[in-house]
Amino acid sequence: MKLTKCEQGHFFDADKYPACPYCNTDLQTETAIVQTSEVPAAELAAPDGPVAGWLVVLDGPARGRDLRLGVGRSFLGLDAAGAPATVSPDAPLGARQATVVYDPEADAFTLLPGSSQDLCYLAGQAVLEAQPLTGGEELKLGTATLRFVPFCGGGFRW
Structure with a gap:
């Protein structure tokens, strides 16, 4: 090896x-140390355990589809087609644009900002800090509009 x-x-x-392969990217190959590749798509996953609520897609990609929210944290992102989806905790x-949390001890839902550069919006405002969810709120994720529908709460919890 001749280090230059x-x-x-x-x-x-x-x-x-x-x-230099860093300056001349045409020299980069599959065997090169420097590789440019797409980041793998986020693994989609429905939350484990019982359903605590849903997000229903009102408008945009996957219109009419629902996203199941579980007890604890449900991470939200976009699939390869740009449709909203629940993503794996891994x-x-x-890939995480927002998180919906159902806390069974407090019997309450909370919307948290994600770690993605893409923002989630609640009632037209960017979610930059924890926001309570009670039911009927509209979220915007990518180009899709979603409505929050709680199952737990109001006297019922798992």
Whole structure:
């Protein structure tokens, strides 16, 4: 291995590349150290356990579909087609646009901001801090509008 430094300060293997692969991305191949690839799509997953409520898609991609919300945290994001979906707790942080929490001890729902750069909106306002949900609220996730429908609460809880 012949470690070489290019004019821009990048180190590369001159035995493997005729020029800096960082500066000349055409030299990058599947076997190169530097690879550019798409981040894998977030794994979609319905929450474990009993249903605590739903989000129903009113408008946009997947219109008429519902998203099941479980007890505890339900992470929200977008699928490959841009439709709202519940994502796995193991999904990359950039895939989580919002979180709906049902706390059975407090018998209450809360909407939390996600860790994605894309925002979730509640009643037209960006969700930047925890917001209580009681039922009937409209959320915007991507280009879809969703309505929150609680199952737990008002005297019933699992």
